[in-house]
Amino acid sequence: MRGVAVTLGAIALVAVGAGWLALGPSAVDAPRTTAPAAATTAVAPLSPAPRPPATAAAPDALLTSDLIALFDQVLAEAQADSKATLMARAPALLAKHLREDWRVRALGLLERYVDMQEALRTLQPPAANDPAFLRRSLEAREAVRRQYFAPEEIEGLFGDQIRQDQFMAEKMELLSNPGLTPEQRAAALAQSEQAWLSPAQREVRKDAVAHLDVMRQTEALQARGASPQERFAARSEAYGYEVARGLATLDQETQEWNARLDRYASAPESEQARLRETLFNESERLRLSGALAMRSAAAPKPAR
Structure with missing residues (x-):
C-alpha cells in the first residue's frame, strides 16, 4: 500500500534482553550527544538515576547510545563464529565509522560489550505481565553491566535504555495496581514519563500512542460502516x-x-x-x- 505522509508513527520502548549478534540502527561518524534534562522519581532507581541536571559536566562524546548501535552493526558485519575472530575483524570495521583517535578506546569498549552480552544471555528473560519479575530482571541486568563498565560508561552508553526500562517497569506496576482510580493511574503515568523519558523519547511515545488511537478509531468506524x-x-x-x-x-x-x-x-x-x-x-x-x-x-x- 502506498503510504501517506501523516504525523503519526509507532515504536516500542521496551529494551530488554538482546543477543550479541543483534543488528542495531546505522551508526554515524561521530556519535551524537544529547544534553540530559532534569527529572526526579520516587521509585528506587537502577543505575543510572533519572536524567542528571543540565549543569552536570559535559558528557563524553564517545559514550553515547549511538556507539552501542555501532557495536551491534559491527557484530553483524563481522559474521564471526568466535570472539577471537570478531576482535581480529573489528578494527577495520570500526575504522569505517569512527575517527582515528577514538578507535583504540572503542575497541576496548567493544570487547567488554561482547563479554557483557554473553553474560546477559545466561539471565532468564522477563515474564510478560509480571512487574515484580521485570524489576528483578532489570536489577540482574544492571548488576551484569557493573561488572564490565564504570558508572560514567553505563550512563553514557546505556542510560537512555535503562531509563526506558524503568519507565516500563513503573508502567506495569501502575497498570496492575487495583488500588488506583483511572485518574490517579493516568496522573502517575504522566509523572513517571516526565521523570524517566527525555523530551525526544516522550515525543516518540506520544506518536506511538496516537498511532494506536488512530487504528482503534479506524476499526470502530469500519465496524459501523x-x-x-x-x-x-x-x-x-x-x-x-x-x-x-x-x-x-x-x-x-x-x-x-x-x-x-x-x-x-x-x-x-x-x-x-x-x-x-x-x-x-x-x-x-x-x-x-x-x-x-x-x-x-x-x-x-x-x-x-
Whole structure:
C-alpha cells in the first residue's frame, strides 16, 4: 500500500534482553550527544538515576547510545563464529565509522560489550505481565553491566535504555495496581514519563500512542460502516484537519488497491498474467503474492 505522509508513527520502548549478534540502527561518524534534562522519581532507581541536571559536566562524546548501535552493526558485519575472530575483524570495521583517535578506546569498549552480552544471555528473560519479575530482571541486568563498565560508561552508553526500562517497569506496576482510580493511574503515568523519558523519547511515545488511537478509531468506524464524510469529521475533531485529510487519502488509496486485488484474484488464470502487468507497478508486483496470501488467511472460513 502506498503510504501517506501523516504525523503519526509507532515504536516500542521496551529494551530488554538482546543477543550479541543483534543488528542495531546505522551508526554515524561521530556519535551524537544529547544534553540530559532534569527529572526526579520516587521509585528506587537502577543505575543510572533519572536524567542528571543540565549543569552536570559535559558528557563524553564517545559514550553515547549511538556507539552501542555501532557495536551491534559491527557484530553483524563481522559474521564471526568466535570472539577471537570478531576482535581480529573489528578494527577495520570500526575504522569505517569512527575517527582515528577514538578507535583504540572503542575497541576496548567493544570487547567488554561482547563479554557483557554473553553474560546477559545466561539471565532468564522477563515474564510478560509480571512487574515484580521485570524489576528483578532489570536489577540482574544492571548488576551484569557493573561488572564490565564504570558508572560514567553505563550512563553514557546505556542510560537512555535503562531509563526506558524503568519507565516500563513503573508502567506495569501502575497498570496492575487495583488500588488506583483511572485518574490517579493516568496522573502517575504522566509523572513517571516526565521523570524517566527525555523530551525526544516522550515525543516518540506520544506518536506511538496516537498511532494506536488512530487504528482503534479506524476499526470502530469500519465496524459501523461510517461514510467518508463521517470518518473525516470524526478524525478532524480528534486529530485535526491535516491528519484527517492524510487519513482520508490513505483510505482512498487502500480502497483502490483492494479493488485491483479483487479484480486480479477473480480473473481467470489465463488473464492474470496480463492483469499483473497492467494493474500493478514493479514494486507492487513484488508484494502481490504476499497481499493475496494475507487476504486469503483473513477470509472467514466456511462453517462445517
